[in-house]
Amino acid sequence: MTYCLGILLKDGLVLASDSRSNAGVDQVVRVSKLNLMPQAPDRVISIQSSGNLATTQAVVTTLHEAFGSGEVAHDLRHARTMFEVAGIVGAQLRATVAADADFVTPYGDPSASFLVGGQIEGEPPRLFQVYAAGNFVEASARSPFLQIGETKYGKPILDRLLAPGASLAQAATLALISFDATIRSNLSVGPPIDLVLYRAGGFSMDNLVTVDDADPYWQALRRTYAEGLSALIASLPPPPETWGA
Amino acid sequence: MTYCLGILLKDGLVLASDSRSNAGVDQVVRVSKLNLMPQAPDRVISIQSSGNLATTQAVVTTLHEAFGSGEVAHDLRHARTMFEVAGIVGAQLRATVAADADFVTPYGDPSASFLVGGQIEGEPPRLFQVYAAGNFVEASARSPFLQIGETKYGKPILDRLLAPGASLAQAATLALISFDATIRSNLSVGPPIDLVLYRAGGFSMDNLVTVDDADPYWQALRRTYAEGLSALIASLPPPPETWGA
Numbered sequence: 001m002t003y004c005l006g007i008l009l010k011d012g013l014v015l016a017s018d019s020r021s022n023a024g025v026d027q028v029v030r031v032s033k034l035n036l037m038p039q040a041p042d043r044v045i046s047i048q049s050s051g052n053l054a055t056t057q058a059v060v061t062t063l064h065e066a067f068g069s070g071e072v073a074h075d076l077r078h079a080r081t082m083f084e085v086a087g088i089v090g091a092q093l094r095a096t097v098a099a100d101a102d103f104v105t106p107y108g109d110p111s112a113s114f115l116v117g118g119q120i121e122g123e124p125p126r127l128f129q130v131y132a133a134g135n136f137v138e139a140s141a142r143s144p145f146l147q148i149g150e151t152k153y154g155k156p157i158l159d160r161l162l163a164p165g166a167s168l169a170q171a172a173t174l175a176l177i178s179f180d181a182t183i184r185s186n187l188s189v190g191p192p193i194d195l196v197l198y199r200a201g202g203f204s205m206d207n208l209v210t211v212d213d214a215d216p217y218w219q220a221l222r223r224t225y226a227e228g229l230s231a232l233i234a235s236l237p238p239p240p241e242t243w244g245a
Numbered sequence: 246m247t248y249c250l251g252i253l254l255k256d257g258l259v260l261a262s263d264s265r266s267n268a269g270v271d272q273v274v275r276v277s278k279l280n281l282m283p284q285a286p287d288r289v290i291s292i293q294s295s296g297n298l299a300t301t302q303a304v305v306t307t308l309h310e311a312f313g314s315g316e317v318a319h320d321l322r323h324a325r326t327m328f329e330v331a332g333i334v335g336a337q338l339r340a341t342v343a344a345d346a347d348f349v350t351p352y353g354d355p356s357a358s359f360l361v362g363g364q365i366e367g368e369p370p371r372l373f374q375v376y377a378a379g380n381f382v383e384a385s386a387r388s389p390f391l392q393i394g395e396t397k398y399g400k401p402i403l404d405r406l407l408a409p410g411a412s413l414a415q416a417a418t419l420a421l422i423s424f425d426a427t428i429r430s431n432l433s434v435g436p437p438i439d440l441v442l443y444r445a446g447g448f449s450m451d452n453l454v455t456v457d458d459a460d461p462y463w464q465a466l467r468r469t470y471a472e473g474l475s476a477l478i479a480s481l482p483p484p485p486e487t488w489g490a
Contacts (some may be wrong), residue, residue, distance in 0.1 A: 154401075
């Protein structure tokens, strides 16, 4: 299983993905589910992936290798907007699934989905979710986060506390708390977590960090949150005596 | 959609169910998903239900009407243990689905599942989850809570903080926080919440309360928790500056 999260902010983007691959023949490798397209001065593009690993790798690798090739249908280097980028990712997903589905379906589900985030010069940062069908939706100030994979455990904390005006630091903290909740409730999602705090106009995601269990910030955050939550629950008013407690 | 939760404690049981019915022709009624079998001095039995409403009502009503009838296959009044009770509920579910599935499937999913909780004299309180297949599992000190329906949003808080030695009051508070998380993240789960705090040896669930949005304790609990969580998140350490925040 997988958990990928993208958050669209006034200041930029926070993108986070776990790295646990499903049990099976692919489990010997730690899988990176947050893929950066090649460097370019006028754009930065991230593709986070969930679903069939062969499908997601085929889509991402094809687009990586076609970057700058000039083949309009595949070339994210020359897409004019992030909307076009999301469309190209969706089209590549459809092409891959169309080519493979008949062969793969007897063994498992070939489908996949993506979060596509980044910025192209002239636009603000943008964030899209590409569905298994290849169509897609965009994040906005009113629905500032998108999730794929094992999404539900980590959603309540974001629904409650992700403010539209949150800073990159605040959103990154909430993102990690959302991952903590998911990891505690579902063994198939696990660290390390690939995390990018992208500041609008930076046109680089070189600051991608890989947060593993030994990371001192991750440890401090989890401990502080767990202790604080425990104290909060203990401080809540007890139910009325008439309820029979 | 539905969310039902059962918690097995040393002191007894905490059982909670939402009351929102799916959109559709059944939506004019508030549906009670926490059904108590008739009163009897030596037993108390609750059946919480999720899934196809016609199926769950057929199962519950059949068992309600057969209570005390002496028909061994259906009579929860004469079951010797809660294990037998869970088996009878599972068998009734299988019989109902077998009778209806061919007719219902063209229109939708006929399946259902249940939480069966209660106590029969001579045993401690027990709690079971009856799957759609009619088989079932039992809660224990090591896995003290069971959920059916929309289970994931409300699971992290229970995974984190439900201690094996929790009191009825502590477990009831956590149960309501778990419902609050679910209700905030999923519109199809909604109040009122039917809630029972059952103390072992009491042999009555007459103290069932229906918690709606006007309930002062529910309001105070949600407000206190939301404010406390917001303050906790604001107090967490910020990510390292090297991460680019």
